[in-house]
């Protein structure tokens with residue numbers, strides 16, 4: 001019996017060791033570890049998420065953890081791009097002042113800023129380019145708008161083979177379970193130490209969406225997270241990507257998260273929160289070494305906002321009543337380009353609708369206009385890169401103030417304003 005088992009096992013290992021390369025197509029394994037690739041800018045990259053869509057195969061903008069990895073980066077060619085014309089290779093680092101965080105949630109255990117560039121102004125610094133022989137990093141502002149560059153992507157290498165019915169992904173295996181169960185049962189039923197899937201980029205979201213649809217799931221399925229905990233997914237990876245449909249999450253609907261394959265509450269692939277007792281199909285991911293990503297030890301200050309306060313995409317017209325706070329799309333992260341948002345701020349009758357800006361980081365690719373009333377077509381104030389005075393209150397003569405915000409290309413992390421009646 002023992003002998004048979006051993007023979008079978010050896011046969012299995014022999015067979016599996018010949019099965020494929022450790023990296024997804026286009027990626028190269030570095031030093032027997034993770035896989036890397038470069039993706040050149042096809043146009044102005046608009047958001048980090050757009051870059052991550054370009055990475056593909058679950059890759060995220062790369063983190064760098066030691067000198068060897070850093071030395072390798074300047075040598076990596078950018079696909080289809082003559083190396084001498086590449087000025088920058090962009091990493092997946094974001095900094096709020098001196099607190100930095102990698103997109104993949106891994107520990108910030110190595111840095112190589114060009115001397116003098118470590119101290120940055122407050123505000124989100126999104127792009128770090130390497131463009132000299134020392135492999136130094138230069139913080140850039142949020143927009144990463146140079147066309148002479150490319151993104152550096154990183155994904156885990158495959159270390160074992162998936163079973164029949166599982167799909168290889170991010171160095172691990174995804175399984176689809178179409179029998180609906182509640183969320184606790186779903187999580188505990190994930191095979192081999194796996195967990196309900198976590199989502200870290202639009203690319204990964206689209207991957208699970210396609211996989212679920214092609215496996216015959218039609219309504220929705222569980223993701224491995226809680227809408228009440230924006231820090232970590234159940235698999236302890238970093239909650240760095242936000243894809244809730246408009247009006248969600250809303251605490252009245254429950255604490256668990258589902259991805260929708262229907263369009264009832266938003267776009268296909270968007271999420272809503274839902275009661276955890278709801279019975280739903282689910283997807284699991286296992287990589288044989290969960291948690292995949294070491295938890296961040298460089299904690300950001302608790303005041304740092306990690307989730308956008310506004311949807312990345314605005315509705316053409318949004319209405320707000322009485323008083324409150326309004327934001328540019330995706331605030332406080334970079335403004336997605338090519339959209340115009342209109343805000344109708346209605347305060348109580350008899351008052352003058354007013355706004356006061358508590359933050360404004362935009363440049364000439366954007367235009368914010370304030371109008372006196374609903375039907376006014378001539379703005380009484382317009383801002384591009386010169387911010388509104390932070391101490392000044394801008395008031396309409398009526399109780400309706402109309403604001404229009406146009407972003408032709410994304411620069412800065414936007415604005416936040418309080419509105420109220422005076």
Ligand SMILES: *[C@@H]1O[C@H](CO)[C@@H](O)[C@H](O)[C@H]1NC(C)=O
Pocket residue numbers: 182183184185277
């Ligand atoms: C989830 O479903 C399982 C199996 O049906 C059940 O035993 C368990 O009580 C349910 N969980 C909750 C919190 O109701």
Ligand SMILES: *[C@@H]1O[C@H](CO)[C@@H](O)[C@H](O)[C@H]1NC(C)=O
Pocket residue numbers: 122123124332359360361387
């Ligand atoms: C940019 O944003 C940061 C915080 O996000 C703020 O401290 C700073 O004052 C803003 N800059 C301008 C010019 O408003």
